[in-house]
Amino acid sequence: MSQLPPSPVTATVDFDAQGVSHGFLRLPYSRDDAAWGSVMIPLTVVNNGSGPTVLLTGANHGDEYEGPIALFDLAATVQAGEVSGRLIIIPAMNYPAFLAGTRTSPIDRGNLNRSFPGRPDGTVTQKIADYFQRVLLPVADVVLDFHSGGKTLDFLPYCAAHVLPDKAVEARAFDLVRAFGAPWSCRMLEIDAVGMYDTAAEEMGKVFVTTELGGGGTASARTAAIAKEGLRNLLVAAGVMQGAVVPRPTRWLDMPDADCFTFAEDGGLITFLADLGDRVTAGQPVAQIYPTGRTGLAPVTVTARRAGLFMARHFPGLVKPGDCVAVVAVEV
Template identity: 70%
Template sequence: MTVSELRPSAISPTVDFSMDGVQHGFLRLPYSRDDSAWGSVMIPVTVVKNGEGPTALLTGGNHGDEYEGPIALFDLARTLKAEDVAGRVIILPAMNYPAFVSGTRTSPIDKGNMNRSFPGRPDGTVTEKIADYLQRELLPLADIVLDFHSGGKTLDFLPFCAAHILSDKQQEARSFELVDAFCAPYSMKMLEIDAVGMYDTAAEEMGKIFITTELGGGGTATAKSAGIAKQGVTNVLRRADILKGGDRSAAGRTQWLDMPDGNCFSFAEDAGLIEPLVDMGDSVVAGQVVARIHPIGKTGALPSDVCTKMDGILCARHFPGLVKAGDCVAVVAVAV
């Protein structure tokens, strides 16, 4: 056995995941620091349980500058009643809590990217300890996992819910069923360009039904994007027969998209001031210039063009006005 398998988690919950009713509490992680020698990171958690049934694990704040998920989940934690549930709902609105309270993608404590830290380590950094607790304690409890994301401060997305193509086609079909139930304006068969250490991968390798979202970006939320998140989680819980009441099949319509391969992505090869030439949702063709990067060191220098590699629609773009070499500038998806 590995050290991680032998050593217990450093995190202790103040809730009982097996007890019926509504419980609000914390995942308490000891963290000794300059201003609190015996301090702790206190990660908010809510458990709503009513008898036997499936368990949904709902997470937001995997990256700390993405807000639609935390808005939807703090609201759900406040309003969900035990009598409305058949089974169990575990709500973690801000799983990388240090990153969430600092408004940054990664943790200010250890610069850990939660979504590249799995399976984690019980004797590792703060971020690795949180990942380890999710890996060994929370994911095994879950039947379905919904992890909210949006673009944060550096990307902007068409609002979509997504799942991955999987080798287990029954698991894949069930995942896409819940994507359809979420009923964002767009639904995506999603490709990851770097899946190592991801929460998604950890859940899928355990056989869990895993879905995720990208619901806007720019390091903020809108009334529309927050509304999509709040309605979407309700739709998923109903379709999973965990939330009572309502019509489990009445989610509405969504436009399906596919990210078939790496040609979806276009990256900057130069740094500078980015000029978008195509807006999100617009149709593009292979070789089309979608953005122009202007050098900012001196006037009179020629800009460089960023082109698409495939036909489709623009589903994501770089958000801030300045770009660095290697940054993702545009993502194209194919309408299904």
Template identity: 55%
Template structure:
């Protein structure tokens, strides 16, 4: 198989603090011998575990890049044992454009793993993570939020895995992250996810959703920054004591696909519930109004199960097929 064309400008084996790039050749109209330069930072101090920390898997999600750029700016290493590899914006072209998918090839990085070394730009990035960075790591944290089209209760998540020992280690790391909520997450489709790729290697993996709407808040950034430190402390790589959230973490489950409520109409959403609200099966969650003419009866959407609202669609215009709400169950 053809080798991946990405070249790191840092030495993964060298101790110390290094800032550099993952250089991906990209010939284009305005730069014949150009490259996509993906920022990367490494902290390495002696022997120990390796943590791989990522944000910007989707380019319109900002808690991860903000928290990781803050951590990457630190100038001390005496409190680190092992190695921390930081990529604040995995899909850097999408991050530059502020879009969920890459403006270069219109691909969603988090749906094409393990990628291809001889594919398009996004496929090459996925391949490099799959076959170079992830194998180096023992612990992997991928920080997400809802981007421009979803808003979430702030949670750290893990998945149900065949390897129950690995599952327990992932759950412990998700708990240590210290978000206000911890979720046992049921994906709509796990095929091609970074999550699935990392878990297949047997790594400890934690993902998050820390808000959304294509922006951040002081609270969401505090949660992300605290979570990064806690994750590294839990991994035994960073010295310190876990910082607990302001209140006890609420544990949530997604037992089945009735947790998802999808739109079968296009129009304007009139919400009946908000994030964090309890719902009962059959209760109204939203009404969708036609925007093409007046006096058309609104379509009413009812809760498909009991639980708590953990995600909602934003903005207020929806299309057929959009995810309107997600419901979790308190464990």
């Protein structure tokens, strides 16, 4: 196999310099309005003494805002003396999507969280993924990647990690989930893990923690506070920030199998028959989908595939066949 060329991405800060450094990841991008243009991804690096390296990312999908709020806030307020080790803070890793307020990049329609390991000679999104894969993930001990539902999903606010073959790494990840202290904590199942940032990190043996903190393409005061407070708690528990974890009550959820997910088989106007946080039974109607091509037609009923807690739902009022419309988890 031929060796990959170097990444075209360069950092404008020294990752090993002591103190707080603000700068960018610069990716050359030639376009109509800037022949020698660049994508400039904001970056903060904090170094102080010895300790773990924690990589903090938000806006993997550009329409999810709790993570960027918490990370831009941390980057603006953190003092080097608070840190023991290194923080790498990237509030908007898919920066073109973040500026456009879209899940995928407006440049190449790339979904960054399905683009790993990336390519140094690929599209803009693939180049960003490649830099994380070959430069940033290898130096990290712990990775926290913030997510929420974006414009198409709404979640009970939770922090999560995955069940892993390496039980020591799994236990460490769930310890950090517990410390984060979101209202809900989840043993999460992915329905499409190929090409994910999560998968890339976990295959390297990194401790990986993620969130789903709301949705609808916005952030509330409540969900932004959950992100900020949980971030500080996790950094303390990871041993990279001074202070004490502020205990916050959390309730645990498990996603044991694919029956947690219900998908629409018909398109149309959706109305929900249960709300987030409701307990539902297997076979219980949770939504109806009205055909919109003409009046006088009965709605199609959508049912839960398992008993449990209604934890996520489709957000806009119109759905297409194949859309995930409901997620039910098991209370632990």
